[in-house]
Amino acid sequence: MENMEHIVKLKEIAKNHTILFVEDSKALQKQIMKFLSKLFKEVYVASDGQEGLIMYEDKKPDLILTDLTMPKMTGHEMIREIKKINPDAEIIILSAHSDSETLMKSFHIGVSDFIAKPVNAPKMITVFLKVLSNLKRKEYQFLELAGGVGELSKDSSEILKFLYENGTKLDIVNHYKGVPIINSGKIVKIEDDNITLRTTNIQLLAIKEEGFAILDSSLVSEDIKCSLVEIKNDDYEVVLKKEEVFYPDSKQRDEIIVQPHESMKAYILKDAKTRIEVKVLGISRKELFLNMEEDKFIYDKHDVLKLVLILSIDENQKPIEYLNLNLTLFKIDHQDNNSVDMRVLIKEENVKTESTLQKFIFKREAELIEEFKEKFQHS
Numbered sequence: 001m002e003n004m005e006h007i008v009k010l011k012e013i014a015k016n017h018t019i020l021f022v023e024d025s026k027a028l029q030k031q032i033m034k035f036l037s038k039l040f041k042e043v044y045v046a047s048d049g050q051e052g053l054i055m056y057e058d059k060k061p062d063l064i065l066t067d068l069t070m071p072k073m074t075g076h077e078m079i080r081e082i083k084k085i086n087p088d089a090e091i092i093i094l095s096a097h098s099d100s101e102t103l104m105k106s107f108h109i110g111v112s113d114f115i116a117k118p119v120n121a122p123k124m125i126t127v128f129l130k131v132l133s134n135l136k137r138k139e140y141q142f143l144e145l146a147g148g149v150g151e152l153s154k155d156s157s158e159i160l161k162f163l164y165e166n167g168t169k170l171d172i173v174n175h176y177k178g179v180p181i182i183n184s185g186k187i188v189k190i191e192d193d194n195i196t197l198r199t200t201n202i203q204l205l206a207i208k209e210e211g212f213a214i215l216d217s218s219l220v221s222e223d224i225k226c227s228l229v230e231i232k233n234d235d236y237e238v239v240l241k242k243e244e245v246f247y248p249d250s251k252q253r254d255e256i257i258v259q260p261h262e263s264m265k266a267y268i269l270k271d272a273k274t275r276i277e278v279k280v281l282g283i284s285r286k287e288l289f290l291n292m293e294e295d296k297f298i299y300d301k302h303d304v305l306k307l308v309l310i311l312s313i314d315e316n317q318k319p320i321e322y323l324n325l326n327l328t329l330f331k332i333d334h335q336d337n338n339s340v341d342m343r344v345l346i347k348e349e350n351v352k353t354e355s356t357l358q359k360f361i362f363k364r365e366a367e368l369i370e371e372f373k374e375k376f377q378h379s
Contacts, residue, residue: 006125006126006129007125009129010039010125010128010129010132011038011039013129013132013133014039014040014041014128014132015039015040015041016041017040017041017062017063017132017135018040018041018042018043018044018059018061018062018063019036019040019042019043019044019061019062019063019064019065020044020045020046020052020055020056020059020061020063020064020065020066021033021036021043021044021045021046021064021065021066022045022046022047022048022049022051022052022064022065022066022067022070022075022078023045023047023066023067023070023094024047024048024067024069024070024071025067026047028067028119029045029047031119032065032094032119032124033045035121035124036065039128040063042059042061044059044061047070048070048071048072048073049066049070049072049073049074049075049077049078050072050073050078051072052064052066052073052078053073053078053081053082056082056085056089057085062090062135063090063091063092063128063131063132063135064079064082064089064090064091064092065091065092065094065115066078066079066091066092066093066094067093067094067095068093068094068095069095075093075095076109079091079093079109079110079111080109083109083110087110089110090112090131090132090135091110091111091112092111092112092113092114092115092127092128092131093111093113093114093115094115094117094119095114095116095117096116096117112131113127113130113131114127115127157190157242159222159224159245160187160190160195160215160224160242161190163187163217164187164190167186168217169184169185169186170184170185170186170187170215170216170217171183171184171185171215171216171217172184172185172197172199172203172207172213172214172215172216173213173214173215173216173223174203174206174207174209174210174213174214175206175210176206176209176368176369176371176372177258177259177368177371178256178257178258178259178282178368179256179258179365179368179369179372180256181202181203181206181372182203183199183200183202183203184199185197185198185199185203185215185238186198186199188237193241193242194229194239194240194241194242195215195226195239195240195241195242196237196238196239196240197215197237197238197240198235198236198237199236199237199238200236201233201236202372202373204231204233204236204238205372206372207228207231207238207240208228208231210228211227211228212225212226212227212228212240212243213225213226213228213238213240214226215240222245222246223245223246224242224243224244224245224246225243225244225245225246226240226241226242226243227240227241227243228240228241229241256284256361256365257282257283257284257287257289258282258283258284258361258364258365258368259281259282259368260280260282260283260364261364263313264280264309264310264311265277265310265313265319266278266279266280266288266290266307266308266309266310267307267308268292268305268306268307269306269307269308275308276292276296277292278290278291278292278307278342279291279292280309281341283357283360283361283364284357284361285346285354285357285358285361286345286346287330287343287344287345287346288307288309288325288327288343288344288346289341289342289343289344290341290342290343290344291335291339291340291341291342292339292340292342293338293339293340294334294335294338294339294340295338297340299329299332299342300329301329301330301331301332302328302329302330303328303329304326304327304328304329304347305326305327305328305329305344306324306325306326306327307324307325307326307327307344308322308323308324308325309322309323309325310322311323311356311360321356323353323356323357325346325347325353326346326347327344327345327346327347328344328345328347329342329343329344330343330344330345331343
């Protein structure tokens with residue numbers, strides 16, 4: 001019954017949208033085309049990434065469904081090019097590769113969701129419904145900014161009541177040392193400013209660690225920040241108190257900032273003979289967050305810094321992998337403990353540098369997820 005309701009809802013949303021389907025297997029093309037043509041206003045088909053990119057530029061579809069392993073241009077290469085044209089493009093990947101590195105790479109370049117092969121209708125319905133609902137949310141936000149629709153509800157009670165009455169699951173968002181921990185939850189009770197949700201054990205642990213959670217649903221524009229009231233482990237439930245309603249910034253997965261190992265070393269090269277050790281607080285592909293002693297700080301905003309970033313060392317504490325980076329000092333924040341926090345932007349557009357940092361972040365994310373599980377496995 002629930003599946004039939006989802007199909008009806010999906011047809012209603014998809015009938016006004018177009019989709020580009022990129023797949024090199026003719027047999028799979030035929031199979032999925034039959035499904036898509038019953039839902040979407042128009043379906044465009046391409047047999048490789050190069051053809052898909054050309055068709056995207058020509059047709060400007062609302063949604064893209066693509067394979068990853070294809071001739072001429074891979075799915076990842078095509079996605080990067082499409083994102084240059086339209087950073088907000090909604091893209092779903094369709095692939096037999098379900099390993100964590102492939103998925104992380106996909107999400108880091110802006111993929112909306114993932115459908116694993118072999119494909120079945122329930123999987124596709126669930127993912128399409130989620131992504132199209134998000135697309136609908138963006139359209140409403142645009143119309144609201146343009147003055148084309150009435151003001152969306154900014155009252156958390158109204159938002160939660162809407163989600164509760166519709167039995168809609170929402171995403172519960174937390175972070176552990178920069179790595180997002182996101183699982184779905186269902187509202188089981190609303191009482192005054194308190195809301196009770198049922199979710200996974202790992203999300204309960206993440207909420208307990210942070211002391212708060214962000215509630216997000218693709219069906220509404222707003223997110224809700226809630227503080228922790230009580231965790232009911234036996235029932236897999238958490239009681240939260242509504243604190244703040246806000247419109248989230250656009251989140252690009254490639255901008256995730258992870259906390260590095262305590263042992264990570266970095267040095268600012270003051271001149272040919274002098275280097276100053278700094279602590280790395282956070283790292284992403286495009287920027288670093290650093291801390292150094294106040295009495296050694298001699299820089300101004302927008303200064304260019306030369307930094308040696310040591311990514312790994314051997315048992316004798318000698319560098320195995322390191323990067324020489326040119327950085328622009330973007331933000332300075334003097335701390336009470338006689339130190340200075342700095343946000344620095346990586347200047348060079350270097351493929352090797354970007355690839356090395358991306359590889360480090362993928363690995364560090366996986367380590368932090370395991371660390372989180374290990375830390376709370378007996379909780």
